Amino acid sequence: MKNSFFKGKLFCFTPEVALATFVLEALLAVYVFIKLRTSQIGRIVIATLILLATFQLSEYLICSGHDNHFWQVVGGTAITFLPALGLHLISVVTGRKFLVRTYYFLGIIFAGMMIFVPGVISTASCAGNYIIFRSLTDGLKSLYKFYYLSGMVLTVLEALYDLRIFKHSPLKRRLLWEIIIGHLSFMIPASFVILIPSFGLDSLPSVLCGFAIILALILAFFVVPTAKKLKI
Numbered sequence: 001m002k003n004s005f006f007k008g009k010l011f012c013f014t015p016e017v018a019l020a021t022f023v024l025e026a027l028l029a030v031y032v033f034i035k036l037r038t039s040q041i042g043r044i045v046i047a048t049l050i051l052l053a054t055f056q057l058s059e060y061l062i063c064s065g066h067d068n069h070f071w072q073v074v075g076g077t078a079i080t081f082l083p084a085l086g087l088h089l090i091s092v093v094t095g096r097k098f099l100v101r102t103y104y105f106l107g108i109i110f111a112g113m114m115i116f117v118p119g120v121i122s123t124a125s126c127a128g129n130y131i132i133f134r135s136l137t138d139g140l141k142s143l144y145k146f147y148y149l150s151g152m153v154l155t156v157l158e159a160l161y162d163l164r165i166f167k168h169s170p171l172k173r174r175l176l177w178e179i180i181i182g183h184l185s186f187m188i189p190a191s192f193v194i195l196i197p198s199f200g201l202d203s204l205p206s207v208l209c210g211f212a213i214i215l216a217l218i219l220a221f222f223v224v225p226t227a228k229k230l231k232i
Helices: 015-036 040-063 068-080 082-094 100-116 138-165 170-193 201-230
Strands: 121-126 131-135
Touching (some): 015 040, 015 201, 040 082, 040 201, 068 100, 068 121, 082 100, 082 170, 170 201
Antiparallel strands (some): 121 131
16 A cells, blocks of 8 residues: 555555564563563563564464454454553552553453454454554444553553652662653654554554564563562
8 A cells, every 4th residue: 555655655564574573572572581581570571572473463464365353353352451561560660550450451351342242343454554453333443542542641651650759769760761761662653653644543553563663672671671680
């Protein structure tokens, strides 16, 4: 699909790049497993990387002509838990479970609907540069987007708030900043991309997870080493 603004494809989102991203995120998950598999933060980071990698694999397979319905459910379910994992990551640093259980509960509901309710994800089509996910109703789609974006924003806001609390703990402040930068590194560029008419809100999951490779790298090479020093 051509995008006149970019005079061709936005190459961040081609199927080939999705496959390469899957391989990289899977390798990062193995790396973190070796480095920090016994800690809470290590397990959360591993889960995040596996879910991101799973989405990239499903995106590639959908665009390669494999069973669309199966892989759209796999991909949609995989990324549904990312907001809860972000809040969970912050809670391990702060010791406060702010809305963590609520977001896991909501994630389970949305994932369950995708798996068991026919037509919740009605189509997932390859647009060349990204995957378009369409839900059965606009109302459900709006609820899911609110759940997803609010979870990401709350993760950043919670971390910013906690910076004041840990002003005498340089390592915890550093860890919080790494989490903040990691999330903003894909939220901000994704927000700009979906404003391009040929992308739009239906491409949001694909665009977010395309940029989330930056988050994956920050989690593996910054968050994990800092967490290891803090022994959390």
